[in-house]
Amino acid sequence: MSVLKYGLTTKIALLTLAVALVLMAAIALALFSFKQYRTTLNEVADRELQALMTATRLVQQAESLVNASAMLLLAENHFSRRQAVFEVEDRQEWIGRLVTDLSTYPGDQIDFQAIHQTKDELVGNLARMNTLVEERINLRADVYFRDRTSQQDLERLELIDAEIGEMIRANRELSQDLTVTVGHQVSLIRSSILSSVETINQGMTLRQTWLLYSGILALLVVFLTAFYINRSVVQRIINLQRALSLDRPRAQDVPVEGDDEIAWMAQSIHRYVNKINAHEGRIMEMNEELSFLATHDALTKLYNRHYFDRHLNQLSQKDESESFCIAMLDIDHFKSINDNHGHDAGDQVIRMLAEELKAALPEAAMVARVGGEEFAVVFQKLSLKTASQYLERLRLQIEQLPIHVAGVDLRVTASIGLAGYCQDRDLIACLKSADMALYEAKRLGRNQLVVHTISKEGK
Numbered sequence: 539m540s541v542l543k544y545g546l547t548t549k550i551a552l553l554t555l556a557v558a559l560v561l562m563a564a565i566a567l568a569l570f571s572f573k574q575y576r577t578t579l580n581e582v583a584d585r586e587l588q589a590l591m592t593a594t595r596l597v598q599q600a601e602s603l604v605n606a607s608a609m610l611l612l613a614e615n616h617f618s619r620r621q622a623v624f625e626v627e628d629r630q631e632w633i634g635r636l637v638t639d640l641s642t643y644p645g646d647q648i649d650f651q652a653i654h655q656t657k658d659e660l661v662g663n664l665a666r667m668n669t670l671v672e673e674r675i676n677l678r679a680d681v682y683f684r685d686r687t688s689q690q691d692l693e694r695l696e697l698i699d700a701e702i703g704e705m706i707r708a709n710r711e712l713s714q715d716l717t718v719t720v721g722h723q724v725s726l727i728r729s730s731i732l733s734s735v736e737t738i739n740q741g742m743t744l745r746q747t748w749l750l751y752s753g754i755l756a757l758l759v760v761f762l763t764a765f766y767i768n769r770s771v772v773q774r775i776i777n778l779q780r781a782l783s784l785d786r787p788r789a790q791d792v793p794v795e796g797d798d799e800i801a802w803m804a805q806s807i808h809r810y811v812n813k814i815n816a817h818e819g820r821i822m823e824m825n826e827e828l829s830f831l832a833t834h835d836a837l838t839k840l841y842n843r844h845y846f847d848r849h850l851n852q853l854s855q856k857d858e859s860e861s862f863c864i865a866m867l868d869i870d871h872f873k874s875i876n877d878n879h880g881h882d883a884g885d886q887v888i889r890m891l892a893e894e895l896k897a898a899l900p901e902a903a904m905v906a907r908v909g910g911e912e913f914a915v916v917f918q919k920l921s922l923k924t925a926s927q928y929l930e931r932l933r934l935q936i937e938q939l940p941i942h943v944a945g946v947d948l949r950v951t952a953s954i955g956l957a958g959y960c961q962d963r964d965l966i967a968c969l970k971s972a973d974m975a976l977y978e979a980k981r982l983g984r985n986q987l988v989v990h991t992i993s994k995e996g997k
């Protein structure tokens with residue numbers, strides 16, 4: 539019988555493995571999901587938020603550029619102009635760098651070309667404004683410091699102011715365009731972030747569902763395992779225990795169905811119960827045999843001396859006033875049978891006489907073999923007269939009994955002593971009296987019945 543074949547060990551191991559696999563899959567799924575969400579969140583933080591910050595700084599720089607261009611416009615001398623130009627160039631450089639950074643953002647809906655174009659136009663305008671402001675400062679210097687006022691210069695100054703005013707308007711518009719474009723871009727980045735969050739949410743929801751199913755599956759397998767163990771192990775052990783807890787367990791009550799460890803154990807118990815029952819049956823038979831041998835004579839199957847004594851003792855303790863008699867019977871010259879025909883022949887004669895005694899005497903009479911060729915009879919609720927009639931008839935039957943042993947025909951006789959009407963239930967005295975009657979029968983020539991009657995005063 540292979541333990542690995544269909545045993546409970548294998549089945550429980552498989553169910554445990556199934557639970558472990560489901561749990562491991564759920565844990566792996568959870569870990570993988572956490573890793574994926576962390577990666578996605580890092581990407582969003584690195585890429586989307588970076589782009590968002592770049593865009594915000596770009597808007598700030600665009601506003602600063604407009605302020606710097608106002609400074610340039612208001613410059614009254616070359617020092618102020620150069621300071622404003624320095625500020626403008628600084629802002630331009632920052633705007634250029636931020637626009638380049640933003641261009642690396644992988645958003646296919648964003649119009650980077652428009653941003654670059656707006657920026658380039660802004661830069662071009664500022665360069666032109668610088669030239670005009672420089673020319674205006676020079677002309678104003680000619681007018682106010684060198685006193686070289688000409689109509690032409692005044693007209694030129696007016697033209698320059700007009701062009702600068704135009705440019706400021708254009709720059710403000712370009713700056714607004716840039717802000718609007720970048721603002722549009724910010725909203726795109728925001729949409730992208732929302733889309734990433736939505737993707738994460740969907741992934742989370744899907745994996746939550748999977749984790750829930752995994753948990754339900756694991757619980758199901760655990761319940762199935764518990765149900766299986768209860769049905770296949772616990773209930774069967776309980777049934778086995780119930781079958782064995784009976785006073786006398788029967789092999790057919792031991793449930794042996796199946797082909798697993800418990801079935802194999804039950805089959806072994808079944809075999810043991812069979813063996814124990816067989817042994818018990820044998821022991822009971824032997825007990826009966828022993829108790830029969832303890833109270834009966836092996837040769838004649840009549841009661842033995844021991845039982846006879848016990849019976850007399852019990853009778854003496856009974857508080858009954860009913861009469862009873864005791865007879866003693868002895869085969870005459872039995873020694874010569876043994877001597878002439880052998881011990882086995884003697885045994886056979888004893889057996890035949892015992893059967894004759896049982897057949898001739900009433901069923902209620904207790905007949906015992908109390909010595910080698912000596913028998914005792916206790917008659918209850920029977921008068922001495924009737925008992926003596928039975929015994930006399932028996933004596934005559936023995937006398938005429940055809941006995942064929944050891945190839946020869948034999949005739950045997952028996953002497954009988956009978957005592958009765960014992961007063962005060964003195965059985966010992968009664969037995970002694972019967973013995974004396976037998977002795978007397980022997981003395982008087984054997985093959986006869988002598989009856990003694992005991993009175994209160996004695997014989």
Ligand SMILES: Nc1nc2c(ncn2[C@@H]2O[C@H](COP(=O)(O)OP(=O)(O)OP(=O)(O)O)[C@@H](O)[C@H]2O)c(=O)[nH]1
Nearest residue numbers: 868869870871872873874876881882884885910911
């Ligand atoms: N075959 C056989 N002989 C037995 C058994 N028990 C006792 N004997 C014999 O029975 C004989 C009894 O002989 P005795 O006591 O001298 O008496 P008896 O020869 O019967 O003579 P009386 O009783 O005086 O008539 C002895 O020889 C015993 O050995 C037995 O179980 N089987």
